[in-house]
Amino acid sequence: MCELCIKHGEGKKWYEVMKNYSKELYSQNNVEQFMKDFFLNFHKEFNGIIKLDAAKRKRSIVYGFIRKMATSHMKKNHFGQIIPLEDAEMIIDMMQSITRVPCICRGLTRGEKNARYCFAIGVDPSPSDILGDYPHLKENLETLTRDEAKKLLRKFDQEGLIHSIWTFKTPFIGGICNCDRDCLAYRIQVTADLMQIMFKGEYVAEIDLDQCVGCRSCQKLCQFGAIEFSSSNLKCYINPMKCYGCGVCRSACNKEAITLNDRNQLPELAGVW
Amino acid sequence: MLNIKIDRNKCINALDCLKCIDACRSGVLLVLSPYAEVAKGRIKPVIMSMCTGCGECQRVCPAKAITMIK
Ligand code: SF4
Ligand code: SF4
Numbered sequence: 001m002c003e004l005c006i007k008h009g010e011g012k013k014w015y016e017v018m019k020n021y022s023k024e025l026y027s028q029n030n031v032e033q034f035m036k037d038f039f040l041n042f043h044k045e046f047n048g049i050i051k052l053d054a055a056k057r058k059r060s061i062v063y064g065f066i067r068k069m070a071t072s073h074m075k076k077n078h079f080g081q082i083i084p085l086e087d088a089e090m091i092i093d094m095m096q097s098i099t100r101v102p103c104i105c106r107g108l109t110r111g112e113k114n115a116r117y118c119f120a121i122g123v124d125p126s127p128s129d130i131l132g133d134y135p136h137l138k139e140n141l142e143t144l145t146r147d148e149a150k151k152l153l154r155k156f157d158q159e160g161l162i163h164s165i166w167t168f169k170t171p172f173i174g175g176i177c178n179c180d181r182d183c184l185a186y187r188i189q190v191t192a193d194l195m196q197i198m199f200k201g202e203y204v205a206e207i208d209l210d211q212c213v214g215c216r217s218c219q220k221l222c223q224f225g226a227i228e229f230s231s232s233n234l235k236c237y238i239n240p241m242k243c244y245g246c247g248v249c250r251s252a253c254n255k256e257a258i259t260l261n262d263r264n265q266l267p268e269l270a271g272v273w
Numbered sequence: 274m275l276n277i278k279i280d281r282n283k284c285i286n287a288l289d290c291l292k293c294i295d296a297c298r299s300g301v302l303l304v305l306s307p308y309a310e311v312a313k314g315r316i317k318p319v320i321m322s323m324c325t326g327c328g329e330c331q332r333v334c335p336a337k338a339i340t341m342i343k
Contacts, residue, residue, distance in 0.1 A: 043305050046319055057274065057322045107307035109300075111288045136307060181300060191300050192320045 001264060002081065002199045002273050008171035013202055015083065015091060020171045021122040029169040031123075035130045038078065038168065039137070042104060052194050071196045080166045080177075080185055080198030084247030084260055087201075088163040088176055089150050097124045098149045100142040103177065105184040107136070114140050117161065117178040119149060153178070160221040162186075162246045164198060180223060190224065199273045201245030203260040205238050211257035212236055218249035218258060240269060275326050276342040277301070277318040283338035287316050293330040293339060299323035302330060 001009065008014040019025060026032070052070055055063040083091070092098060099120040106115040113136040123130070126141050144152070153163065153176075161178040164185075168174040179186055185197040205226075207218070214234035219227040226242035227249065229235075238249075238258075250258045263269050284290075293302055293316060303319045318324065331339040 046303070046305060046317065049319055050317075050321075053320050053322050108305060109303050110294055111291060111304035111307045113307040187300050187320065192323050194320070194322070 002202065003075075004079070004081065004171065004199065005202070013087075014171060015081070015087070015165055015173060018094060020173050021094065023122075025172045026123065029172055031169050031172050031174065032130060034077070034169050035123075035174070039104065039130065043108060046108075049188065049194065053192070056194060067195045074195070074197050076170055078167060078197075079170055080164045082162060082164050082198060082201040082244045082246045083176075084201060084203060084245065085153060085157045085163060086247075088153050088165075091121065091165065091173075091176065092119075092146050092149045092153070095121045095146070097122060098144045098146065099124055099126065100144050100149075100152070101125065101175075102137055102140045103183075104137075105177075105179070106182045109182045109184060109187065115182075116140060116142070117156065119144070119176045120174060121176055123174055157248055158251045160223065160248050160252075162223055162244070162248055186223070196273075200243075200263070201247070202263055203245035203247065204240050204243045204263045204266065204269060205245060205247060205249060205258055205260050206240075207236055207238055208257045208259070209235050211255045213255055215255075217252040217254075221249050221252045223248070240266065241272060275321070275324060277321070277324065277330065278340045278342060279316055279318070280338040280340070281315070283336040284316060284334070285336070290335065292333045292335065296329040296333045298327070298329070299325060 004014040008020055010017050014020060052066055055066055100116050101118050101120050102113060103115045103117045106112040156178040161180055164177050164179060165173050166175045166177060188194045189197050212235045214236060216229055216236060218236060224242055224244045226239050228237045228239055245260060245263060247260045294304060301318050301320050301324045302316055305315045305317055328341055331341050
């Protein structure tokens with residue numbers, strides 16, 4: 001179990017607990033104000049990233065320390081976890097309101113105003129001014145039914161986009177994202193390894209070698225470089241230390257050779273998040 | 274240490290261009306905002322630790338706004 005499950009999971013996965021989406025938590029933690037500040041000042045966070053990056057580059061002795069501080073700051077405020085499609089669908093089933101919103105990250109990494117890959121869940125952002133000064137966010141909102149949301153999630157999954165959940169004042173969960181390299185969290189954690197902003201999923205994928213024909217289709221979809229190929233026996237292998245448990249590779253395999261297993265079953269993965 | 278300078282007076286319409294953003298294989302450069310008023314000349318080398326010094330951004334920039342300082 002990840003740290004968030006231990007702290008906020010009540011014996012289950014933390015994102016299975018309704019309390020972590022509740023209106024009570026939302027008002028108790030003053031999430032509305034947090035979201036407003038967050039969206040308005042998002043671009044200012046870059047100065048922090050630039051400092052962190054500079055410390056890493058200079059191999060400065062304080063880098064380890066700043067990295068730890070930044071991660072613990074993110075854990076308290078805005079932290080994520082990778083979830084597979086079925087868990088994302090389960091969350092959708094628990095929600096009363098789902099709103100499709102333009103992706104903030106793709107706006108900041110690529111200048112895209114209408115890359116609508118993200119879902120605001122639980123809170124409906126339209127009536128409030130959470131989205132602050134960003135008219136493109138307000139203009140491009142769309143309320144989705146559960147079925148519409150799930151259909152989109154499945155489409156994103158097939159395109160190889162990774163699903164993740166995000167807290168706004170942890171443990172309040174306010175969004176599901178569908179990400180690739182243009183996601184800032186991915187860029188910072190996976191591409192550049194500057195600090196930790198999200199946990200791997202509660203799962204790890206495994207290929208059934210009896211089923212695998214070595215077509216390597218799965219390898220193409222894995223955004224974490226976790227799938228290795230052996231030309232000696234024409235099989236693919238998933239490196240458990242690298243696998244984020246997103247499950248996206250499964251949709252590429254027409255031999256149905258890939259399954260997701262509980263990460264906790266492998267003792268040595270217990271600390272790999 | 275390798276550095277990238279972007280001349281804000283030359284990069285005047287970043288959002289209609291984005292050539293450097295597309296060219297950077299390492300994800301070093303970011304736009305910072307989807308709004309022209311804010312983004313104007315504000316393409317920034319954010320994750321310099323990933324920069325390989327390939328010079329692709331400098332090569333593709335039609336305004337010659339990017340300089341690599343080695
Ligand atoms: S897609 Fe399936 S059959 Fe093809 S290499 Fe991957 S696991 Fe093997
Ligand atoms: S190997 Fe792991 S990280 Fe890669 S796509 Fe499959 S589940 Fe995701």
